[in-house]
Amino acid sequence: MGNVIGIGAAPKRKEDQRFLTGRGNYVSDIKRPGMTAGVFVRSPHGHAVLRGVDKSAALASAGVIAVLTGDDVKVEGLGGLPCGWGISDAKGVPMKEPPFPMLAQGKVRYVGDMVAFVIAETPEQANAAAELLTIDYEVLPSVVGVLEAVRPGAPQLFDDVPNNICCDWELGDKGAVETAFRKAAHVAKLSLVNNRLIGNPMEPRAAIAEYEPGTDRFTLWTTSQFPHVVRFLMGALVLNIPQHKLRVVAPDVGGGFGVKQFHYGEEAVITWAAKRVKRPIKWVASRSEGYVSDRHGRDHVTEAELALDEHGKFLAFRVNTLANMGGYLSTFGPNIPTNLYGPLLGGVYTTPAIYCNVKVVFTNTVPVDAYRGAGRPEATFVLERIVDVAASEMGIDRVEIRRRNMIPKEAYPYQTPVLVQYDSGDPMGCLDGALVAADVKNFGVRKAASASKGKFRGLGYSTYVEACGLAPSRFAGRLGARGGLYESATVRVHPTGQVTVMIGTHNHGQGHETTFAQIVSEKLGVSFEDVDIVFGDTDRVQFGMGTYGSRSLVVGGAALSKATDKVIAKGKKIAAHLLEAAEVDIQFEAGNFSVAGTDRIKSFEEIAGAAYVPHNYPLEVLEPGLEEQAYYDPVNFTYPGGCHIAEVEVDPETGTVTLVSYTAVDDVGTVINPMIVEGQLHGGIVQGVGQALFENAVYDEGSGQLLSGSLMDYCMPRADHMPMMKVATHSTLCTHTPMGVKGCGEVGTIGSPAAVINAVVDALSHLGVTHVDMPATPNRIWRLLQNASLPVAAE
Amino acid sequence: MKPFAYHQPDQIPDAAKLLTSIEDSKLVAGGMTLIPTLKQRLANPPALVDLSRLGNLKGITDDGATITIGAMTPHAVVAASKLVQAKIPGLAALASMIGDPAVRSRGTIGGSVANNDPAADYPAGVLGLGAAIVTSTREIAADKFFLGLFETALETGEIITAIRFPVPLRAGYTKFKAPASRYALVGVFVAKFADGVRVAVTGAGPGVFRVPPMEAALSENFDPSAIAAIKIDNDGLTSDIHAEADYRAHLVTVMAKRAVDAALS
Known part of the structure; x- marks a missing residue:
């Protein structure tokens, strides 16, 4: 048949034709007739009472169409931004969930909190008018750190959230852990900070909203990783717009990393305002605006303790974390440092008892939510760091202590003491592969060479596992998810045999248009060029949950796989009729339907043609057409993992750390396109x-x-x-996803921070350094070297 | 960006007249600092006076004992100049370290010196080499030109036309880049002349400054070891989220040693 490029091939990415020739279509490229410009006016204060906004001078400014504030929102009785997860404390008491108004009401709670929206004919006029607003703030003391926020006497963000604690969450068997600690031969302790991060996708956020009075329909173009979820959250829960009257389009999006997987207030405000001013409005964030409004990531302060027996076997692990939520609960906010953190504290080890307490804390900072890895890098960092601390304190080699505690390949499926059950894996195999690839046996030679130049060389390991492919809906529901986490795909076979796929995930740099086309090409035997992937438009694509949590291939690809199976099944029925054979005797191979054991054959195109020109067709029992849809809800998370080895050189004169070598051997299950997987790993590692x-x-x-x-x-x-x-990859196949895939979008970011910091600590360990906080x-x-009063390298 | 008038005069006197007649008007050379400031609406000059059409402000000439670089000469041209590389390699190296390729192609030596950003590279080279700043009205010695944070001896309407560098026996520049901006967290320019050594530091404080104890020590013995034990005072140095004053003070010594190494290589 045609040019099949299937699973395991590495074609160049289809989407790069438009991206690399400047033909992408991003929100800010879109122009609508009569379009106006919107500018958000943001709080310059971390914490203040908002006494009032005098709009008069701004309204009188040239070109101004409207100025909207929280009072205007209040008058219309519109809802606040919803949180997609509701977690509870150990007693089942739900988290504190104060309202998150789309424009600030009564108080501002972080620098960047939205106070007003100014709409004018041009961006320049809107900016000029924004400077004319008189905003009456009564400035209050801010609290930005989690340790400070929970102290008595700290500034309180909300009247009904004592000590700024949103939820005091826990997981695991506290009693079993305490018992194990009492029996421990050694207890390793570690205090650490997981630094706060800002996503910085290349394309800043942007939105255009338009209201058509003739049809009473709204359209929102937005830089989103999940347009259907925005339609649902914003339409149903914020603006009371029926779903069929609201179209959300996320066209080409220039990177997300989680930053664009939330429903933002800007989206709601601009959509609401478009109807009020009866004209389309465009807003494009500046880079600076992104810094104070894009949701941030990480920001934990943690105390961890690992109990070991005299042989270095892990007996129990106890983790107490304060997690920063920022000023309000963002879409997934409280889920990240709890459900995506605690269940990963088992890592690749057989630790029998684990307890984790997380206090989720409000502060006067940008709301914190998922950022590539989301909870799992934080868990991996705590665990992989304390393993090194324990090894060092007990005088056990760092690789050896890992081996003694690793889950053997034969022990899978493996039930951890923290909810999750790993279906498959081979951490020892990844470790062995990485040791060779990183040439660890000659590290001493390299270390000596560095020393001769006055540099300290260190090597660090991270043997980790993560949970991705978010998520089994029923399981997530028990943990507090307020939505489903399945995915959907429609395979539309055209009368001429070409295929258009409508899928609910969103491609913003991951190469979905290529990977998914390879799956269809492989399964249906059609040319790679004959498959197009459509996403990001609620009017064109059935309901889907979008892209985050390394879910697109694992969950979306599974839905696509199921939908192609349905196409093949229907094709067999048609072929059976045309070939005058029994359906059970029809086989489908390499794009052809044939009668087993005969030379009677019908091509995929012929079957497609017959489906749409049903002259000779079993119309009594079969509908014409060839288009199938599937929804897929995973039965479990997937658990990619691997071994990362970092090698660094430290210049003791300046303190500069140079990453000189990096090796990753990862288990990501079946690889569809090795080039794209390698790119995902590269990007993820660099982010870590x-x-x-x-x-x-x-x-x-x-x-x-x-x-x-x-x-x-x-x-x-x-x-x-x-x-x-x-x-490199060292894959075991996932036992429950249709193609054995595990996902690869976040592994690099999850595995790498611990590997790098373990290497830095190793480089400085001869000076008594036992921990270095990030960023180093x-x-x-x-x-650190000064405080250790150590001699600086001689020259 | 807020609206402004735009002038592109052909003659220096015309440019000077515009600057003196329009209050708060600004010169624009390469625009590498000014344009971002305008885009962020942090500056609102009523008029910009663009120097790009003025003749004779670009180019590098060899005057024997000195090298003269026209004020509108971009960093990339200085970095690539065979003449500068041969006569003052440390200065060519400095120019090659400024910003990124786009900045080096647009940014000019006159603009950098006139702006006197406390973390810019050129002020260290100009002060370290004891250059003369040639303006539309006079010549100003580097030692009298840099007056601290974004302040210079330039008067309203005075336009830098060239920088005249004495050719040293040896010179070297080393900078420790600020992690994010890659401006100089600390940059040190060292120049050895027949009559002594000059050491100029940028990035560490509110403006470029010299280090007399290092100059004295290097005049005696032009070797990194001569200054290894010389620590500069933390007082008056900058502290920010990237580096506290004591770390900057430490880096001055380290970078000075490395600059001497660079000068010797």
Whole structure:
């Protein structure tokens, strides 16, 4: 048949034709007739009573169409932004869930909190008018750190949230853990900070909203990873717009990393305002605006203790974490440091007892939510760091202590003491592969070479597992999810045999248009070129949950696989009729339907043609047409994992850490397109390295000002920070996804921070350094060395 | 960006007249600092006076004992100049470290020196080499030109036309880049002349400054070891989220040693 490019092939990405030639279609590229410009006016204060807004001068400014504030929202009785997860404490008491108005009412709670929306003929006029608003603030003290926020006497964000604690959440058997600690031969302890991060997708957020009075329909174009969920949350829960009257389009989106998987107030405000002003409105965030409004990630303060027997076997693990939620609950906010954190604390080890307490805390900072990895990098960092601490304290080699505690391949499926059951895996195999690939046996030679240049060289391991493919809906529902987490796909076979797929996931850089086309090409035997993937438009695609949590291939691809199976099943019925054979005798192979054991054959195109021109067709028993849809709800998470090995060189004179080598051997299950998987791993690793060495969102305690509020002060990882990475896969097949896939979008980000920091600590361990907080900046490393009163390297 | 008038004069006197007659008007050379400031609506000058049409402000000439670089010469041209590479390699190296390729192609030496950003590279080279700032009205010695945070000796309407660098026996520049911005967290320019050594530091404080104890020590013995034990005072140095003053002070010594190494290599 045609040019089948199937599973395991590495074609160049279809979407790159438009991306690399400047033909992408992003929200800010879209122009609508009569379009106006909107600008959000944001709080310059971390915490203040909002006494009032005087709009008069702004309204009188040239070109101004409207100025909207929280009072206007209140008058219309519109809802606040909903939280998609409701967690509870140990006694079953639901989390505190204060309202999150789409424009601030009564109080502002972070620098960037939205106070007003100014609409004018041009962006310049809107900006000029925005500067003319007189906003009466009574400034209050801010609290930005979790430790400070829970202290007695701390500024209180909400009257009915004592001590700023949203929820005091726990997981695991506290009693069993306490018993195990009493029997321990050794207890390793570690206090750490998981630094706050800002996602920085290349394309800032943007939205256009339009209302058509003739049909009473709204359209919202938005930079979203999940347009259907925005339609549902915003339409049903915020603006009271019936679903069939609301179209949400997320066209090409320039990177998400989680930042664009929330329903943002800007989306609701602009949609509501478009009807009020009866004209389309466009808003495009500046980079600076993104820093104070895109949801941030991470931001934990943790105390961890690992109990071990005299042989270094893990007996129990206890983790107490304070997790920053920022000023309000974002869409997935409370789920991230709880359900996506605690269940991963088992890692790849056989630790029999685990207890985790997480206090979820409000502060005067941008709301915190999922950022690539979301909870799992935090869990991995705690665990993989304390394993190193324990090994060092007990005098056991770091690889050896891991081996002694690893779940053997034969023990899968493996039930952890923290809810999740791993279906498959081979952590030892990944470790063995990585040891070879990283040439660990010659590390001593390299370390000596570094020493001869006055540099300290270190090597760090991270043997980790994560949970992705979010998520089995029933399981998630028990944990507090307020929505489903299935995915959907429609396979539309055209009369000429070409295929259009409508899928509920969203492609914003991951290569879905290529990967999904490969699946269809493989399964239906059609040409790779003859498959197009449609996504991101609620008018064109059936309900879907979008892209996040490494779910697109695992859940979306499974739905697609099921839908193609349905196409084949119907094709067999048609073929049986045309070939005058029994359906059971029809086989489908390489794009042809044939009667087993004969040369009677019908091509896929012929069957498609027959389905749409049903002259010779079993109309009495079979509908014409060839289009099938499937929804897939996973039975379990998937559990990719692997072994990452980082090698660093530290310049003790300046404190500079240079990543000199990086090796990753990951188990991601079946690989559809190895080039795309490698790219996902590269990108994920770089993001994790960014957290480990460079990135840090810093707030000023008291004023609540974001001090790292631009690319001048927030350090993103760059190409010249990275060595060539050695990336390989060592896959076991997932036992419950249709194609054995596990997902690969987040593994790099989850595995890498611990590997890098373990390497930095290793480089400095001869000086008595036992822990380094992220990011391991030159300033921080130099100061550690100073505090250790250590001799600086001789020259 | 807020609206402004835009002028592109052909003659220096015309440019100077515009600057003196329009209050708060701004010169624009490469625009690498000014344009982002305008885009963020942080500055609102009523008029911009673009220097790009003025003749004779671009180019590099060899005057024997000095090298003269026209004010509108972009960093990339200085970095790639065979003449500068041969006569003052440390200065060519400095130019090659500024910003990124786009900035080096647009940004100019005159603009950088006039702006006197406390973390810019050129002020260290200009002060370290003891250059003369040639303006529309006079010549100003580097030691009298830089007056602290974004302040210079330039008067309203005075336009830098060139920088004249004495050719040293040896010179080197090393900078420790701020992690995010890649401006100089600390940059040190060291130049050895027949009559002594000059050491200029950028990034560490509110403006470029010299380090007399290091100059004295290096004049005696132009070797990194001569200054390894010289620590500069933390007082008056910058502290921010990237580096506290004591770390910057430490880096001055480290970067100065490395600059001497660079000068010797």
